[in-house]
Every structure is written in structure tokens, then in C-alpha cells.
Amino acid sequence: MLDGGVGQLTEGSTQLDDGAHQLSDGLRQARDGGEQLADGLGQLDGGVDMLGDGARQVSGGVDEVVDRLAGFGEMQGDVTAQLAAVADTLGASADPVSQGAAGRLRGLVETLDTQGLGPDTLAQLGQLRDGARQLAYELTDPNAQFVAGMAQAADGSRQLRDGLVLLDDGGRALTDGTGQLVDGVGPVADVVGGIADNVRSATEALPRTAPAATDTQAAEVTATSDRQWWPFATIAVGTLLLVAATVVPLVAGRPLAVVPAQPTR
Numbered sequence: 161m162l163d164g165g166v167g168q169l170t171e172g173s174t175q176l177d178d179g180a181h182q183l184s185d186g187l188r189q190a191r192d193g194g195e196q197l198a199d200g201l202g203q204l205d206g207g208v209d210m211l212g213d214g215a216r217q218v219s220g221g222v223d224e225v226v227d228r229l230a231g232f233g234e235m236q237g238d239v240t241a242q243l244a245a246v247a248d249t250l251g252a253s254a255d256p257v258s259q260g261a262a263g264r265l266r267g268l269v270e271t272l273d274t275q276g277l278g279p280d281t282l283a284q285l286g287q288l289r290d291g292a293r294q295l296a297y298e299l300t301d302p303n304a305q306f307v308a309g310m311a312q313a314a315d316g317s318r319q320l321r322d323g324l325v326l327l328d329d330g331g332r333a334l335t336d337g338t339g340q341l342v343d344g345v346g347p348v349a350d351v352v353g354g355i356a357d358n359v360r361s362a363t364e365a366l367p368r369t370a371p372a373a374t375d376t377q378a379a380e381v382t383a384t385s386d387r388q389w390w391p392f393a394t395i396a397v398g399t400l401l402l403v404a405a406t407v408v409p410l411v412a413g414r415p416l417a418v419v420p421a422q423p424t425r
Contacts, residue, residue, distance in 0.1 A: 184331035212299030
């Protein structure tokens, strides 16, 4: 029974050691993956910084271009306004030549407004400028959602990597402990086996115990013992009587010796 318990202990410690090694291998793989993830997100975060710098430069260039075009647009607006006024003046004349010139001027104003730096074009340039500024903000400002999210992801990956490093170290320590447990259980099994052999040898050396007797057999043994005792008791009593019969007359026929009294000093 003791050998069986030690065998189960040995087998269980071996299984525990195998499971600890499997766990350690999995933690090592997770640690490698965590390090790769942290490195990748760190590189991505650095790339976002570079992208933000580029977006800031683009936004600055767009602002400069749009400002200049807006200035040209204002100048064009002044010119088209003057041309429209001249066209209105010529159109008010009854001279067919003046009216024809007024029509051509109005066509030129319309062409400048639609194909030049007219109000619609200036509005689109304003939208382009605003979009470039928003992109630069999202890629550079720490309070922006994208930048803050990337920073949190990078920090989280680093924390995950550090946690996996601790778990991997713990897994290695666990395998060391289970290995020591297996090494310690081996000598215990040998010692217990020796004790079991000694106990078995001592048990086999003990005398065999007779089977318990029944009540009838016990009564018969008691009666037989009583019958065997009575002859010896009779002989002993007879011997005592013979000795008494011989000694008593001798004692009775011998006078008692009188011890003389000592003189008083």
C-alpha cells in the first residue's frame, strides 16, 4: 500500500513536471509574440510621428498656396466687377456696337468666374486648406483621437510585453521547482521501498498464530487441564501428611530446653 502511494506520488510529480514544461513553452512563445507586437506598434507609432510631420508640412504649403490664390481671386473679383460695370454701361447704350461689346464683356466675366479663381474655386480651395489642417491635427496633436489611440496601443503592448516577460520568468522558475520535486521524489521512493521490504521480512519472521478455538474446544481443554491437575495435587497432599506424621511425634517427645536466667548486675 505504501509502495502504491509512493508510485502515485512519483507519477503525479512527473506529470506535473511535464505540464509545467508545456506551460513554460507556451509562455515563452507568448513572450516572443508580445515582444514582436510591442516592436511593431513602436515602429508604427514612430511612423505616425513621421507622417504627422509630413502632414504638417503639407498643411503649411497648402495654406501658403491657398492664401496666394485667394489674393489672386480677390484681384480677379475686382476685375470682373469692373468688367461687369462696363458691360452694364455699354449695354445701356442704343448703339449696336456698344451692346455687342457689353455682351462680350459679360461672357468674359462668366468665363473668369467659372474657369478662373471665381467664388466656387476659392470655396474649394478653402475646403482643401481646412482638410489639410485637420489631417495635420489628427497626426500631430497628442489630444487627437488617432494619436492618443496609437499612444495607448503602444503603451498597452509594452505593458503586455513586460507582463509576459514576468510570466515567462515564473514559468521557468516553476519548471525548475517541478524538476527539483521529481529529483526529490526519486530517493523517497527508494527509501520507502527499503522500509516496505524490511517490514515484509519482519512480518514473515513472526510465529503463526493458532486459530481461535470454539467454546466446546475451550471447555474440553479446561476440563482436561483440571483432570491433569488433580493427581499431582493428591500426591502433594499425601506427602505433606506423611511428613507431618513423622515430625510431630519427634517434636512432642523431646523436652524443651530451658535457658538459664542471666544474673542481674
